[in-house]
Amino acid sequence: MTDPRYYKLANTLIHYASALKPGENIxxxxxxxxxxxxxxxxxxxxxxxxxxxxxxxxNEVQRALLMNGSAAQWGLTAHIEREQMKRxxxxxxxxxxxNVSELSDVxxxxxxLFENSVWAQVHHDxxxxxxxxxxxxxxxxxxxxMAEMSTEAFEDFYFNVCTLDxxxxxxxxxxLKKLMEQTDRVRLKGPQDTDLTxxxxxxxxxxxxxxxxxxDGEVFTAPVKDxxxxxxxxNCPTLYRGATHNDVRLVFKNGKVVxxxxxxxxxxxxxxxxxxxxxxxxxxxxxxxxxxxxxxxxILFDEKIAGSIxxxxxxxxxxxxxxxxxxIHWDMVLRQDPEVGGGEVWFDGKLIRKDGRFVVKELxxxxxxxxx
Numbered sequence: 491m492t493d494p495r496y497y498k499l500a501n502t503l504i505h506y507a508s509a510l511k512p513g514e515n516i517x518x519x520x521x522x523x524x525x526x527x528x529x530x531x532x533x534x535x536x537x538x539x540x541x542x543x544x545x546x547x548x549n550e551v552q553r554a555l556l557m558n559g560s561a562a563q564w565g566l567t568a569h570i571e572r573e574q575m576k577r578x579x580x581x582x583x584x585x586x587x588x589n590v591s592e593l594s595d596v597x598x599x600x601x602x603l604f605e606n607s608v609w610a611q612v613h614h615d616x617x618x619x620x621x622x623x624x625x626x627x628x629x630x631x632x633x634x635x636m637a638e639m640s641t642e643a644f645e646d647f648y649f650n651v652c653t654l655d656x657x658x659x660x661x662x663x664x665x666l667k668k669l670m671e672q673t674d675r676v677r678l679k680g681p682q683d684t685d686l687t688x689x690x691x692x693x694x695x696x697x698x699x700x701x702x703x704x705x706d707g708e709v710f711t712a713p714v715k716d717x718x719x720x721x722x723x724x725n726c727p728t729l730y731r732g733a734t735h736n737d738v739r740l741v742f743k744n745g746k747v748v749x750x751x752x753x754x755x756x757x758x759x760x761x762x763x764x765x766x767x768x769x770x771x772x773x774x775x776x777x778x779x780x781x782x783x784x785x786x787x788x789i790l791f792d793e794k795i796a797g798s799i800x801x802x803x804x805x806x807x808x809x810x811x812x813x814x815x816x817x818i819h820w821d822m823v824l825r826q827d828p829e830v831g832g833g834e835v836w837f838d839g840k841l842i843r844k845d846g847r848f849v850v851k852e853l854x855x856x857x858x859x860x861x862x
Contacts, residue, residue: 495649496527499704500534502653503582507624507701512539514579519545521552522586523628531582540580549592556596556604564607571608575616586628590636590787594732598760601731605817619808626652626704627790637786651781651791654861656700659707662855663697666709666776669852670695673837676713676774678722678799680824681831686720686742686801688713690774694810698775707779707794707861712812713771716745722801725830726785726792726823733757734787738822740803745770747803762803767816772806775799776835776843777823780858784829789821796858797827797846799835 504510516535520528528544535542555563575581593601617623627633634644674691678684690711700706724738733754741749747769752758762769779794786792793800804818826833827846835843842850847857854860 492526492530495653496530497534498653499649500527500530502656502700503531503624503626503704504534504538504540506656507704508580508582508622509701510535510538510540510580513541514539515541515543515577516580516582517543517545517575517578518582518584519547520584520586521547521628522549522588522630523584527584527628531584543574543578549587549589553592553596556593556600559600559603561603561607564603568607568611571612572616575612575621578617578621581617581621581623583623583625584628585625586630588630588632590632590729591732591734596732598731602764602817610817614805622701624700624702624704625790627788633786633788636788637784647781651705651779654705654779654781656706659861660697660699662861663699663709663778665852666856667695667697669837669842669850670709670711675836675838677836678801678824678833679836680723680826680833681725682723683721683739684723684824684833686718686722688719688745688774689717690714693812696807696810703790705779705782705791705794707782707796708775708777708800710773710775710807711810712806712814713745713774715770715812715814718742718745718771722824724822724824726795726798726825727787728792728820728822729787729789730761730818730820731757740822742771761818761820764818765816767814768804768818770804770814770816771802772804772812772814772816772819773800773802773810773821775802778848778856778858778861780861785823785825789823792823793821795823795825797843798823798825800824 532542629648634641678686695711698706698708735752738752777794777798782795800821800823802821804816806814832845
């Protein structure tokens with residue numbers, strides 16, 4: 491018997507996140523997820539009148555392709571997948587992984603071949619700009635281990651996070667969007683030596699309310715490119731190109747990372763030296779999903795942690811652009827809740843969040859007890 495939670499999640503993805511209409515094409519790209527759920531997505535999409543297409547992929551196979559790939563090979567792949575993506579109205583990326591470190595030994599130059607071809611030409615240039623898209627992780631024992639939970643408890647957590655009332659959350663985040671778009675100067679203070687200032691003046695704020703990512707729960711913008719000064723000391727582990735980093739510390743001067751360290755400093759600097767834009771920041775976001783309370787080395791969950799912010803070296807998004815271009819986009823998360831020592835977010839000299847809780851009247855609806 492199919493797990494009824496599959497249908498609840500599939501309906502959220504097809505009807506709410508994708509808003510699939512009769513006659514529209516939807517591409518379902520499934521990495522290492524149960525065929526049963528893929529079949530449910532196909533069924534729900536077809537019943538909505540859509541035309542589902544499916545790509546079944548494997549992270550182990552992807553590693554083999556990366557390790558042995560050439561520029562010509564990835565150029566051909568990008569051409570084929572780009573033409574397919576151009577025909578899509580909607581895209582669902584459902585991504586499982588039995589081993590989150592599967593790509594950890596792929597050389598950086600091999601990763602770049604993929605990032606500069608398939609990622610840039612298919613996903614950045616077409617999927618993100620031209621389709622209604624949503625990406626989600628699929629629960630696995632490795633994710634449960636990282637969350638320090640039993641497999642059963644983690645699955646319960648996962649479906650709670652992914653099927654909460656995103657329409658209610660969407661309404662509650664509108665005042666934060668408005669406030670961010672009225673703000674010039676931001677100051678972040680946090681545990682350890684975090685003290686960072688920057689401007690967000692004139693850059694749109696975008697609500698993430700379950701239509702692009704599941705789980706969701708953030709409002710993002712971008713800092714004015716050359717306005718960032720100070721130190722940010724992240725307190726959540728981060729996984730990028732298959733390598734784990736703890737204790738990432740970045741020092742900024744006039745927008746640029748001028749010093750960086752982590753538990754894997756060599757790999758950190760390798761990524762930050764990818765291109766001219768990789769030492770500048772493309773995103774600043776505030777997270778508030780009430781079911782996400784601690785890091786689990788999965789950015790789609792970690793960047794939504796209630797009481798967190800993320801501050802992202804690399805490319806900006808077109809809908810909140812500060813002009814920064816890069817092949818990378820590395821979301822790094824800073825918690826500001828009491829469990830990790832607290833912290834503060836200030837907008838134009840006014841305290842708007844302290845120790846992970848919003849303290850101004852119009853934003854109280856985003857505190858956890860009001861979103862569950």
